[in-house]
Amino acid sequence: MLIPPAGSGPWYWHLLAGQLRDRGHDVVAVDLPCADDSAGLTEYADAAVRAIGDRTDLVVVAQSFGAFTGPLVCDRVDAELLVLLTPMVPSPGESPGEWWENTGYAHARQVQAEREGWTPEQDGDPGVIFFHELPPPLVEEATANARDQSGTPFGRPWPLGAWPEVPTRALLCRGDRFFPIDFLRRLVSDRLGVTPDEMDGGHPVALSRPRELADRLEEIRREVLGVARATPTRRR
Structure with missing residues (x-):
């Protein structure tokens, strides 16, 4: 189960999904209602649980803002592993909107900008911050497949009182x-x-290094779940 970053849909995962399927995995890239102003984190988790259906032996991968949804999913399904990729790690009762100030993000970015010698314009340029590893055609595709992101879930507290009982x-x-x-x-x-x-x-x-990312996810899965589960079987 692949949960995307903010303002993204299943397309974001298409290169990684192909790599994982080549390794024998059944892959579901969830389509979150990110543009729906009536949808919050609970509705995001609802969409993911519906997409999972009756699948078992679940590894949930959640990137960036998706880390607010991944644990909610693992609290409701029998997941074997949760991998948070470049994550906004939530804290109980904290809204995604509060996360930035609570974690000291602005200071961290300022230190990074000073270290890298970026101008303010460069620090706000998606080509510099996000897409520096992607070839121009893939940047065009990524831009074309970007989605509107509602601010609704950023204003609501993360509903879990504790981290779910899942290896993370x-x-x-x-x-x-x-x-x-x-x-x-x-x-x-x-x-x-x-x-x-x-x-x-x-x-x-997932766009710039899908093969390497798939390899690392496989390594983590093997380390956590053991050699006996190292070779997946296709779902029938």
Whole structure:
């Protein structure tokens, strides 16, 4: 189960999904109601649970803002593993809108901009922050497939009182210019109490490095679930 970042749909995962299917996995990229102003995090989780249907042996991968939805899904289904990819790690009762100030994000971005020598214009340029690893044709596709993102879920508190009882790992990208790696290392350590896994790549890593990402997800799955579950079987 693949849960996308804000303002994204199933298209975002299409390259990674192909890599995972080549490895024998059944893949569902959930279509969240991100443009619907009546939908909050609960409705996002509803959409994901409906998409899962009767599937079992679930690995849930949630990226960026999707990390607010992934644990809600794992609280309602029998998931074996939750992987948070370049995540906005939530805290009980915290709204996604509060997350930015609570985590010190603005300061982290300022430090990064000063270190990299970016001008204010560069710091707000999607080509610099998001798409620096993508070839122009893929940037055009990504832009064409972007979706409106409602602000509704950003104003509502994360409804879980505690993290769900599911093995959880975080996978960070060293070249992420949107969520600086030092910032996410600290956040993951403080809020999850784990040491994150890391790989090369920028924030939209499912587009820039789908093969490498699939390899890392497989490595994490094997480490957590054991060798006996290392070879998946296709769902019939």
